Amino acid sequence: MDNGEVLLKVEDLCQYFKIGPGNELKAVDHVSFDIKKGEVFGLVGESGCGKTTTGRSIIRLYDITSGSVYFKGQRICAGVRSYKDAIKQACLDYETKAAPYKGKQDEESLQAIARLKAERDEILLDQKAKMQAARYDHKNCNKLYAQEQVKKIEAEYAPLLAAETDEEKKAALLKEKNEKVRLAKKDRIMNSMQMIFQDPIASLNPRMTVREIIAEGLIIRGIKDKKYIDEQVYRVLNLVGLVEEHAGRYPHEFSGGQRQRIGIARSIILNPDLIIADEPISALDVSIQAQVINLLNGLREQLGLTILFIAHDLSVVKYFSDRIGVMYYGKMVELAPSDELFDHPLHPYTKSLLSAIPLPDPEYERGRKRITYNPLAEHDYSVQQPTMREVKPGHFILCNDAEFAKYTEEVNKVKA
Amino acid sequence: MAENKEVKLSVNNLKISFRTDGGNVQAVRDISFDVYKGETLAIVGESGSGKSVTNRAIMGILAGNAIKEGGEIIYDGQDLMKISEEEFHSIRGDKIAMIFQDPMSSLNPIMRVGKQLTEAMLIKGKLKQKQSRKDFNGTLSALKNSMNAAYGMNEADCQKNKTVCENFDKFEYKHLELENAYNQATVAANDALLDLDDALFRIEKNSYHGVRATVNEIVKLASCTYNEYVVNEDADRLKTLLAELKKLAALSIGDYISKGVSILFNRKMREDDMDFATVAEKLKEVKEILTKALEKVQPNFFALGYYFTFATDPLPELPTEELNAYLRKYLDEHFMFNFRERAQKGVAYSRERTMQARREAVALLKEHSKTFSGEHIDKKQAHESYLVLTKAVKKAIDPLEVVKDNLSYTFASGLNSAIGQYFSAIERNAKEEKRYATQKAKWDRLVASGKTPTYEVSEKNLVDVSAAQAAILRIFDKLIKHYEARLAETDFDVEAAAVAVIDYLKKKASGVAYRVTRELAKMRAIKLLKEVGIPDPIKRYSQYPFEFSGGMRQRIVIAIALSADPDILICDEPTTALDVTIQSQILELINKVKAERQLSVIFITHDLGVVANMADRVAVMYAGKLVEVGTADDVFYSPAHPYTWALLSSMPDLDAKEKLEAIPGTPPNMIYPPKGDAFAERNKYAMQIDFEMQPPMFQISDTHYAATWLLHPDAPKVEPPKAVTDRINRMKKTRSEANG
Incomplete structure (x- = not known):
């Protein structure tokens, strides 16, 4: 499963929202992680910590403020705030450095100013180029992807066409190629990333039949073949455990679990590589939750899906995910394989989060003590700001130098 | 268990x-x-x-x-x-x-949270007061009556009983007034201490967000703690300290002028602009005063209330512990022994009477259950039995029992509806029989005349009368068993029962004395908000x-x-x-x-x-x-x-x-x-x-x-x-x- 190929790479993702004059809400703040092909990556944290925003930013429901997201090796979204900040900083630096020379006319001063100016301009040019590239990538990622696909098809058919001598067969081949090119032109990279929403009632259009809901993606992609569409719809319906008769019905005729299955069917019809599941079972009944988890697990094995699983039910996340990232107030504080995270949590917030999980064991519950987390009391970041560091292979944690030493000691103790 | x-x-x-x-x-x-x-x-x-x-x-x-x-x-x-x-x-x-x-x-x-919190408190406050007054008076007069009966209804004892009850009524309120004031002050002091710790912690950690608001709140809370039994000697010092703190935490006009209007919009400027070192010093001093005040021994308000109401001498100057002992003795000698003794007699008498009533009720129940156990229940007889039984069961309720005897209370309504169900079942069945008979006759006539009817007569839909009767008898059985169990009890603690009655009266009295004003409701609401863990409750109150x-x-x-x-x-x-x-x-x-x-x-x-x-x-x-x-x-x-x-x-x-x-x-x-x-x-x-x-x-x-x-x-x-x-x-x- 873990072949090391990175499917999604998130770098320094920032998503800020404006709230009133001069104030910004840092919903997601410098979050970096990558998801390997075929794994399930869990994202947990309390409500309002930015896990849903992260998911929505990755799938481009928001325009991100800063950072980049790479999907299948291509940059799909990019923000420019960091470049702007760098430019601002360069200008400020220049002002402070040049201040002693300003107003003086002697040779030395003039030279110094010219040197500083050149330095600044170099930075400006560099950052501006990066900004432009980011803007271009952000805007044209789908177009670039489509062009690439078209090129691939051209390259594939060129030798075939050249080798073909029979006029009739050549015409047929050309037709086939043109159809493929037409579809490829409408292909988007974002098609291979799909989302499952939390509320199965709100996320299905009550005026559309299940067939229309599921087939919508195919139709937007430009497929006109009714028979093919029906085939595909029935295929995914079977995959999620519904039957063909259900295609003609409306969402209100289904129970909660079945509705969530429809949502899942809709998300897998375009054969995506990555599925972002935003609390897909929170709104479901207990007995149904297990059904949906089993279904997602089965699909993952059958289709080789990669899943970004966002949830607040930690026992489900533990059961389902390979690696887990813990978020707190817009920051990723700990990232580790799920067993490692649950067995040896390091960050105080993770410890507090784990201590809050209720288990179906009265005896244990009577003794369970919740650990409270007070960031002010736990961390002293007045000297040095924290960064993400690897304490142990695969186990990352947000800390500064002093804390890093502490955590490493803890890890070593566990090993011993 | x-x-x-x-x-x-x-x-x-x-x-x-x-x-x-x-x-x-x-x-x-x-x-x-x-x-x-x-x-x-x-x-x-x-x-x-x-x-x-x-x-x-x-x-x-x-x-x-x-x-x-x-x-x-x-x-x-x-x-x-x-x-x-x-x-x-x-x-x-x-x-x-x-x-x-x-x-x-x-x-x-479309309603602010604070209003939603206080609305019910205000509306229900008055009703509760009224209800408490009613309960208090009812129980006290029941106690008096049974005391009178216990002492054999002679003139002198009746008069004594009356004065004892009236005295209790009087000083009970005085005591509650004192206690309420004390409680408010201590609660405010406790809350202020919590806030103090928080503010000091923040200042120590150089995280100034929200400190200004907290300081303001501390000032507000601490100024509620002046009370004879809480902050007494240090009141003046506390007053000056609080005034200084208030000045420090307020945004002065000078601030606006020197920093421009932007201070209004820039949260960071508003937060950081304070002399935190001085504030911390003053806060520590306030903390000292409050901690000292809270360590004091709580005076016995119950006894104090009696002393203030009836004693003619001024209160002796003593340390609180000795004072408590003195007051306790005074109260016991002048009032409590007498009252408790009389109350015990009253409770015992009332209990005895109830037991007698229960014995009678059991006999009556057994006798009248025959009315309902026969093949057919006579309506008139049933009604008469119902009246007799409800009266008997009502008599078997002890007015001085603090834990209510649910079965006796619900007997009347339960029996009434069970009897009603029985007779309505009979009525419905009669109707149904009649319908079936006429329809069947019609159908038979059709068949007899050689035609094939195009419909079928639907079956009789009868209600089970015997089940309704069994339900009635079940009510009897339950109550008889319950009473017999109660009658078999031998370990009745008169003292405990009397204390329970007095405690009940005290509780009701506190319900009467507790008047919910708008201001008080708001304070309580903010306290509740804090209790359920909402930060910044004063701001949140009006959102x-x-x-x-x-x-x-x-x-x-x-x-x-x-x-x-x-x-x-x-x-x-x-x-x-x-x-x-x-x-x-x-x-x-x-x-x-x-x-x-x-x-x-x-x-x-x-x-x-x-x-x-x-x-x-x-x-x-x-x-x-x-x-x-x-x-x-x-x-x-x-x-x-x-x-x-x-x-x-x-x-x-x-x-x-x-x-x-x-x-x-x-x-x-x-x-x-x-x-x-x-x-x-x-x-x-x-x-x-x-x-x-x-x-x-x-x-x-x-x-x-x-x-x-x-x-x-x-x-x-x-x-x-x-x-x-x-x-x-x-x-x-x-x-x-x-x-x-």
């Missing part, structure tokens, strides 16, 4: 259905359970199993299309299924409060619900529910929409409040982890029926019903890696409930009998019951599924490892 506890609420044979277009949906089908004082009963089940409907019936807020088919809900001597809406007003919210699942729909979106996050909203709903100081708290999935940290906080909050106020909690949820955390006892519901009831340990460590097994095994836990065992299918359609066990269709352990007959409740242990045929002696032995036993073993193992 269970018998020793006081039953707060008891639900018996409750049946509720809903009228819909498709037919009657049978939501609750004959369930019975008791809720004891100070315990949490968790009701578990899928949506649609009838758990919410049961609790809505307890609250009296069933939807309009609900049909109450039968059963009773007994609370505080009343049957909640039968009382009128007006009577319900004094129970709903006041005695039984509810926390709903969706906080957004249970808050008014609208949409400005809060989901967890916060739920906390406000809990605060509203707690504001009335209820007896029973019903929580309808209060944490389903919240994440673990908040969930954990809210559960802790409910547990804390429960322990403090001896609340009975009914907790509805489908999260078994939460159940394990909260519940003392667990009731599992499926398709409108209770399938398993037991203590938390019973249900989690030795579950007996296949549905409980399925629930337990369908939930992932932290150590599970194997495939989850989902419950196949969906719950049955309750318009046509299945004939046998409702869970049979989804149950892989179902036997033939499960499809044909409903299983009764089998008793497994004293506290553990389950309704499944698997427990029948003839049933094959079936082990719980592996996932469940595995988990139980695993849990045991980790626990023993953790313990050493």
Whole structure:
């Protein structure tokens, strides 16, 4: 499963929202992680910590403020705030450095100013180029992807066409190629990333039949073949455990679990590589939750899906995910394989989060003590700001130098 | 174990259905359970199993299309299924409060949170005062009367009794006034100390966000602590300190001028612009004063109240401890010994009389049950018996008993409705017979005349009269048994009973003295907000619900529910929409409040982890029926019903890696409930009998019951599924490892 190929790479993702004059809400703040092909990556944290925003930013429901997201090796979204900040900083630096020379006319001063100016301009040019590239990538990622696909098809058919001598067969081949090119032109990279929403009632259009809901993606992609569409719809319906008769019905005729299955069917019809599941079972009944988890697990094995699983039910996340990232107030504080995270949590917030999980064991519950987390009391970041560091292979944690030493000691103790 | 506890609420044979277009949906089908004082009963089940409907019936807020088919809900001597809406007003919210699942729909979106919190307090405050006064007067006069009777109704003793009661009435209020003032001051001091610690901590850590507001609040709180028995000698020093602090924390006009208007908009500037070193110093000084004040010994207000009201000499200057002893002695000598002695006699007399009345009532009940046990009940005779019996049973109620005797109180209404049902059943059956006879005659005539009728006469639809009669007799049996049990009791502690009556009177008196003003309501509301863990409660008090996050909203709903100081708290999935940290906080909050106020909690949820955390006892519901009831340990460590097994095994836990065992299918359609066990269709352990007959409740242990045929002696032995036993073993193992 873990072949090391990175499917999604998130770098320094920032998503800020404006709230009133001069104030910004840092919903997601410098979050970096990558998801390997075929794994399930869990994202947990309390409500309002930015896990849903992260998911929505990755799938481009928001325009991100800063950072980049790479999907299948291509940059799909990019923000420019960091470049702007760098430019601002360069200008400020220049002002402070040049201040002693300003107003003086002697040779030395003039030279110094010219040197500083050149330095600044170099930075400006560099950052501006990066900004432009980011803007271009952000805007044209789908177009670039489509062009690439078209090129691939051209390259594939060129030798075939050249080798073909029979006029009739050549015409047929050309037709086939043109159809493929037409579809490829409408292909988007974002098609291979799909989302499952939390509320199965709100996320299905009550005026559309299940067939229309599921087939919508195919139709937007430009497929006109009714028979093919029906085939595909029935295929995914079977995959999620519904039957063909259900295609003609409306969402209100289904129970909660079945509705969530429809949502899942809709998300897998375009054969995506990555599925972002935003609390897909929170709104479901207990007995149904297990059904949906089993279904997602089965699909993952059958289709080789990669899943970004966002949830607040930690026992489900533990059961389902390979690696887990813990978020707190817009920051990723700990990232580790799920067993490692649950067995040896390091960050105080993770410890507090784990201590809050209720288990179906009265005896244990009577003794369970919740650990409270007070960031002010736990961390002293007045000297040095924290960064993400690897304490142990695969186990990352947000800390500064002093804390890093502490955590490493803890890890070593566990090993011993 | 269970018998020793006081039953707060008891639900018996409750049946509720809903009228819909498709037919009657049978939501609750004959369930019975008791809720004891100070315990949490968790009701578990899928949506649609009838758990919410049961609790809505307890609250009296069933939807309009609900049909109450039968059963009773007994609370505080009343049957909640039968009382009128007006009577319900004094129970709903006041005695039984509810926390709903969706906080957004249970808050008014266009009303500020503070108003929603104080509204009920203000409206109910007056009513409560009135009610308390009524109860107080009633009990006191009952006590007086029985005292008089105990002393043989002679003139001199009657006069003495009267003065004693009047004196008690008088000084009781004085004492409460003093105590209320003291309590307010100490509570304010405690709160101020908490804030002080917070502010000092923040200043120490150089995190100034919110310090200014906290300081302002401390000033406000600390200025409420001037009281003769709290901050007394240091009052002047505290006053000057607070004035200085207020000045430091305020934004002066000079600030605006020197920094421009931008200070208004720049939060960071507003926050950081303070002389924190001086503030910290002053705060420390305030802390010293308050801590010292709180260490003082609390004076005996009860005795103090008496002294102030009746003693002519001024209060001697003594240290508090000696003063308390002195006051206590004074009170005992002048009043308490006398009062207690008289009260004991009164209580004993009242008890004796009640016992006599009960003996008579039992005899009467036995005699009159013959009226109802014959083949046919005479209507007139039944009515007469009813009148005689209600009178006798009413007499058998002891007015000085603090814990109400529910059965005696509900006897009249129960008997009345049972008799009514019997006679209406007879009437309906007669009508039905008549209809059938005429239609059958017509049909026969048609056949006789050689025609083939195009219709068929529908069968007779008769109501079971004998069942209605049995219901009447059951009421008799229950009461007779109850009285006989009470009569057999020998260990009656007169002293304890007298003390209980006096305590009851004190409690009621405090209800009278406690007047809810707008200012007080606001203070209480802010305190409640703080108690439920909402930061910055003063600012939050005047915000609208949409400005809060989901967890916060739920906390406000809990605060509203707690504001009335209820007896029973019903929580309808209060944490389903919240994440673990908040969930954990809210559960802790409910547990804390429960322990403090001896609340009975009914907790509805489908999260078994939460159940394990909260519940003392667990009731599992499926398709409108209770399938398993037991203590938390019973249900989690030795579950007996296949549905409980399925629930337990369908939930992932932290150590599970194997495939989850989902419950196949969906719950049955309750318009046509299945004939046998409702869970049979989804149950892989179902036997033939499960499809044909409903299983009764089998008793497994004293506290553990389950309704499944698997427990029948003839049933094959079936082990719980592996996932469940595995988990139980695993849990045991980790626990023993953790313990050493």
